[in-house]
Amino acid sequence: MRNFWSVAFAVAWRVLHNVLTTPSLLVPGLIFPLFFFTAFAGGLSRVDNIPGFDFPNGYTAFQFVFVLLQSAAFGGVFTGFGVARDFEYGFARRLLLGAPRRSGIVLGYALAATGRWLLTATILTIVALAVGMEVGGNGINLVALYTLALFVNLAGAFWASGVAMRLRTVQAGPVMQLPVFLALFFAPVYVPLSLLEGWLHAVASVNPTTFLLEGGRSLISGSTEHVSAGFLVAIALACVLSVWSWRGLKSAERAGV
């Protein structure tokens, strides 16, 4: 077990060190959520005047939850890019040879994704509060909101690392990004589910991301509605995708990387 954790921490430290010391890796992950938050919360704030829009804490808080979950998911996906790079440039081969417990590699990448996302989430939260976001939930609600996002982050990291370990090329980037992007945007991003119409309402009604968003928005407004469904989806996604990632590692081992 000690070997498992030492491998995990070593991989996580290396990835975090790379990200924090390379602006081209660090900056996009920090900038994009802020820019989405600015564009959506700022540019679309009039949307809360639409008849039927009944979110109690205003449009900034409504969009903050989406951007927080989006940053969590993409924080995981960006880490997957690093995994693919490690495989493409041969580092992963040495890593697999040197690691006494290889399953620790998967956890290490996931821990790095979490560390990276925590930095983004901190900056995003400071900016949101600075521009006057109303928070209706108490401390417990907020801890629960960030925990929910943490599971999303782990799910994103497990998904992307699973793809990276199977395809083992940086060119797999779109395969990692596109499903996450679609899952996020085929949900009630701009308005609550009740205000969506047509095909998007039908898709969003069965999209698991909708439960995450609704759970997160309930938490920030101090409600408990949809929260258990949100956590159920987040935990299930993280668990299923951890198996996906672990099997990706086995696939890389079989390929003799």
Next chain:
Amino acid sequence: MSALAQVGQVARRSILRTARQPANIIFPFVFPTALLAVTSAGLHSATRIPGFPSDSFLAFFLAFPFIQGALFATMNAGTDLARDIQSGFLNRLALTPLHGGALIVGQLGGIAVLAFVQNCYYLTVGLIVGVRLESGIVGGIVLIILATGVAIAFGALGAFFALRTGSGEAVQGLFPLLFVGLFLSSMNLPRNLIEADWFRTVATLNPISYLIEGLGSLIILGWDVEALALAFGFAAILAAGSLAAATWALSMRLTRT
């Protein structure tokens, strides 16, 4: 070889090179259309905001893919030119009688062809899903001309960055910046309906707002002379400025022996 023939040769090479890279073709067609579908469905209820200029958010938002497609043109033009610099092709060209201006204009000719095809595609998609142009068939032609002009202007900007930096990665790094410019415009709501004062100010100062509004006016308003004059004016200024900058950057880079 006459200057025109030189331009033709470079344009032909630019078109063929784009056609041989599926990613350069697929992304400009798929991504803007996907965002059009998701955003127009997600924000359909925004048409209920008093003063919204159309009863179809799809029609309002149809201007967006034209501009996003133009941003892809920037990336394609810049990245291809940067590759020519990195591979030494530009240095070899410098030994030939090719006129520097022919290189830039020819490169932009290739971009113009791709942009024209893209714009016809976006308009066709819009018409198929039920958008009716308030400015009629002639308006559709003007729309294509304006959107292609915008793509050429952005293409020249991409060429300038490529010639200045000589790096494909640096040109790719420009994309998020332009994307931010797009999102901080009046793409989601008309400026008079943007509630946040600071966002409305940024959108008013942002030239991309006027490009979008000019294109959008042909779709949802009919013949709005002021919107069209501003759009054509800003496109012309951007094109002239970028072309002048690209020509200067080329003269700095080309060392004829």
